Amino acid sequence: MGEHDIFLRLKNISKAFPGVQALDKVTVDIQRGEVHAIIGENGAGKTTLMNIIFGALNADDGTMYINDEEVNIRKPKDALDCGVNMIFQEITLMLELTVAENIFIDRLFQRSKMPFVRWKKLFKDSKEILERLDIQIDPKALVKDLSIGQQQLVEIAKAVSANIKIVIMDEPTSSLSGSETQKLFSIINQLKKQKVSVIYITHKLDEIFKIADRVTVLRDGKCIDTLYVTKTNKEELISLMVGRSIEDVYVKEEYTKGEIILEVKNLNREEFFKNISFILRSGEILGFYGLVGAGRTELALSILGFYPLEGGEIYIKGNKVRINTPNDAILNGIGYLPEDRKTQSIFNTLTVKDNITVSNIKKYSDFSFIRKFKEINASNEYIQRLNIRTPSVYQMVVNLSGGNQQKVVLSRILDVKPKIMILDEPTRGIDVGAKAEVHQTIKELAGSGIGIMLISSEMPEILRIADRIITMRNGEITGDYMRDEVDQEVLLKATSL
Amino acid sequence: MFRNTNKEINTRIFKSRHISDEASLLIIFLSLIMIMSIILPRFRTLHNILTVIRQFSLVAIVAMGESVVLISGGFDLSVGSIAALTGIFSCHLMVTFMWPIWISVFLGILLGALCGVFNGVLITKVKINPLIATLASSWIFMGVILITTKGWPVINMPQKFNFLGQGYFLGIPFPIIIMIVVGVILTIFLSQTIYGRFIYAIGGNVIASKLSGLNVDRMKIIVFILCDSLAALAGIILCSRMGYAQASNGENWPLPAIAAAVIGGVSLSGGKGKIYGVAIGAALLGIISNILVLLHISSYWQSLISGFIVIGAVSIDAIRKSREEIYKKRRI
Numbered sequence: 001m002g003e004h005d006i007f008l009r010l011k012n013i014s015k016a017f018p019g020v021q022a023l024d025k026v027t028v029d030i031q032r033g034e035v036h037a038i039i040g041e042n043g044a045g046k047t048t049l050m051n052i053i054f055g056a057l058n059a060d061d062g063t064m065y066i067n068d069e070e071v072n073i074r075k076p077k078d079a080l081d082c083g084v085n086m087i088f089q090e091i092t093l094m095l096e097l098t099v100a101e102n103i104f105i106d107r108l109f110q111r112s113k114m115p116f117v118r119w120k121k122l123f124k125d126s127k128e129i130l131e132r133l134d135i136q137i138d139p140k141a142l143v144k145d146l147s148i149g150q151q152q153l154v155e156i157a158k159a160v161s162a163n164i165k166i167v168i169m170d171e172p173t174s175s176l177s178g179s180e181t182q183k184l185f186s187i188i189n190q191l192k193k194q195k196v197s198v199i200y201i202t203h204k205l206d207e208i209f210k211i212a213d214r215v216t217v218l219r220d221g222k223c224i225d226t227l228y229v230t231k232t233n234k235e236e237l238i239s240l241m242v243g244r245s246i247e248d249v250y251v252k253e254e255y256t257k258g259e260i261i262l263e264v265k266n267l268n269r270e271e272f273f274k275n276i277s278f279i280l281r282s283g284e285i286l287g288f289y290g291l292v293g294a295g296r297t298e299l300a301l302s303i304l305g306f307y308p309l310e311g312g313e314i315y316i317k318g319n320k321v322r323i324n325t326p327n328d329a330i331l332n333g334i335g336y337l338p339e340d341r342k343t344q345s346i347f348n349t350l351t352v353k354d355n356i357t358v359s360n361i362k363k364y365s366d367f368s369f370i371r372k373f374k375e376i377n378a379s380n381e382y383i384q385r386l387n388i389r390t391p392s393v394y395q396m397v398v399n400l401s402g403g404n405q406q407k408v409v410l411s412r413i414l415d416v417k418p419k420i421m422i423l424d425e426p427t428r429g430i431d432v433g434a435k436a437e438v439h440q441t442i443k444e445l446a447g448s449g450i451g452i453m454l455i456s457s458e459m460p461e462i463l464r465i466a467d468r469i470i471t472m473r474n475g476e477i478t479g480d481y482m483r484d485e486v487d488q489e490v491l492l493k494a495t496s497l
Numbered sequence: 498m499f500r501n502t503n504k505e506i507n508t509r510i511f512k513s514r515h516i517s518d519e520a521s522l523l524i525i526f527l528s529l530i531m532i533m534s535i536i537l538p539r540f541r542t543l544h545n546i547l548t549v550i551r552q553f554s555l556v557a558i559v560a561m562g563e564s565v566v567l568i569s570g571g572f573d574l575s576v577g578s579i580a581a582l583t584g585i586f587s588c589h590l591m592v593t594f595m596w597p598i599w600i601s602v603f604l605g606i607l608l609g610a611l612c613g614v615f616n617g618v619l620i621t622k623v624k625i626n627p628l629i630a631t632l633a634s635s636w637i638f639m640g641v642i643l644i645t646t647k648g649w650p651v652i653n654m655p656q657k658f659n660f661l662g663q664g665y666f667l668g669i670p671f672p673i674i675i676m677i678v679v680g681v682i683l684t685i686f687l688s689q690t691i692y693g694r695f696i697y698a699i700g701g702n703v704i705a706s707k708l709s710g711l712n713v714d715r716m717k718i719i720v721f722i723l724c725d726s727l728a729a730l731a732g733i734i735l736c737s738r739m740g741y742a743q744a745s746n747g748e749n750w751p752l753p754a755i756a757a758a759v760i761g762g763v764s765l766s767g768g769k770g771k772i773y774g775v776a777i778g779a780a781l782l783g784i785i786s787n788i789l790v791l792l793h794i795s796s797y798w799q800s801l802i803s804g805f806i807v808i809g810a811v812s813i814d815a816i817r818k819s820r821e822e823i824y825k826k827r828r829i
Contacts (some may be wrong), residue, residue, distance in 0.1 A: 296719035349768035
């Protein structure tokens, strides 16, 4: 494979979102038939870059070349026409259809002159594609009957079934088991033999050394370096990813140990987690680190009474409590900031004020009638205290930026005066400035004596603000460390599969 | 560093939303009335106006109840059967058992409330989709009527009962007064009480509501009790107005009630809507048929024209929404 066998070249790609430069003059080239890993911390710009290649986003500046010809990819269809396809993290298959139909979903009718599906040919062609990739799945099986890992493999078969030259995989192993990951790697090797290039986004450094040819490191939207995998090692990659900011990441004031405010013993819920026991002290920020799917969110929702527990005990300030609904949790002083703003915490049809007061609206009412002035005063207090940027309390919350929406939800939780707060990915999808503010707020809350469970998949965030870190893997606790006992490598080891 | 563009975008969105759904509907509605008053002198007579309002007042009461269910993210197809069932029940108490009128009416409304509990429990505890649950329950209620009455109407209600549907108070037909009272109470309920806030919240995002500590199931049952009690009220007034109670009373109410709510700006996916919008929606549907009569257009046309009005009113909303989407996309 020579240096000149370049299929896709990106030159000076830039993209800004309000408040953040997501990509800053990124230049990368992808050779024919290579596996090119892209790594970087969350927010480094990996996903933005891939979305630009795939046409889901458009770059502000920069050019793309395919086979040394400038191409203008404005929408995913353009990318597909150029032979570029992308496999997203979430499964996009149609669950009620067969594997074969899913593979050919966009070409079911083009394949015959009549408006009828030619089933025999469809199954035969699908079988060929699956066999070529060495995937043992029956093309007649319904997708809903497959495991998540098998679905992911079908997703790949679908992506490469057309005449594809480059396939982008966004963390393809995040929902795969060990043996399924091996399967994926052998498929990738098959693709390489067929001169298909793979752009491989991952958080798992070990995988890079198993499968990739070259690796590009992104940090803060900049392309730091592109290296041959054989000429680098894990430590170098980590230092490139983290960069100089590693020093200021580790600044952390001492905290005084408060009394035990929450203790859970042997919490069980077969499908998600088992034998979870830990304590949380007042004034403490307890980080929960693990990969997506390690069972952290499910644990939080079970403590909260949203999912029923199958076993175990919860003690608050030494008293055993029974929590059957989120309302019980609130009455026991537990506030929860959900993981997904859009589906779990924001009321799109309500105003900022309504969103802030909804959990504790009784406080602002006499005989069930809402006292609007009380509500407005309280909302304005939170707007000032958390620095929420909104033109007025009557603004619809959906018009606010992600960071400000998150502060609105935080206000709602603070409004019930919690003693314990469970924050689930509190800074996901919000820009850098707002992130720092949310971190500051979390520290202040801990300072005021609230015990905080911080669930985060962002290692720098956990290392920056947690006092103690619990690591989870496959629904089990694998470690419980004081902040100064750990670094990134310890956390990676304790959580990766 | 921070979004300096945020403020100006917000003001832009403000401007695009300056006219609410309900307000733009009101403008259309008022202009229709003005034009009709000018070209049709008979339209603007007090007598005609009161007749029209009386005609749609019962559908409006049902639509207001229905809209509360829709705002909470639910759906109720059983309001017609409940209106018939409770009407027959009340009249039966008066005629056969000679019970006092007001007790009979009260018990009829109470039966409506019980039907609401039945619907609410089916949806929240048995977890059946509201559309199917209320379709099934409406057949069950209709079955109860047919089995018990064998299809015979109840007649010969006491003279005093006629006041409910046929009487006048201060020169205004009594059903109109009931409609206005119901509208005012529901408006206050939705906009001023914590329960109203809960209903909008649940309709807007049911998972967020649960995680925010709201008792979603209880609230959904309350909403059905409210809606089905109002259906019962309307059903009983209809019996008084017609002078008989029978199974087909109210059979044409559920879909026009939902249409009136949607024309009035209530979102079928929940979380959005105002009572006065629903009243205008019902009025618009009611006035159309009146205008057709006054213009000597065959009543055969009414269905066609009502269909286009629903499409027109809802597509205005859809166009506005897609414009808002464009604004939102620009922010990203």
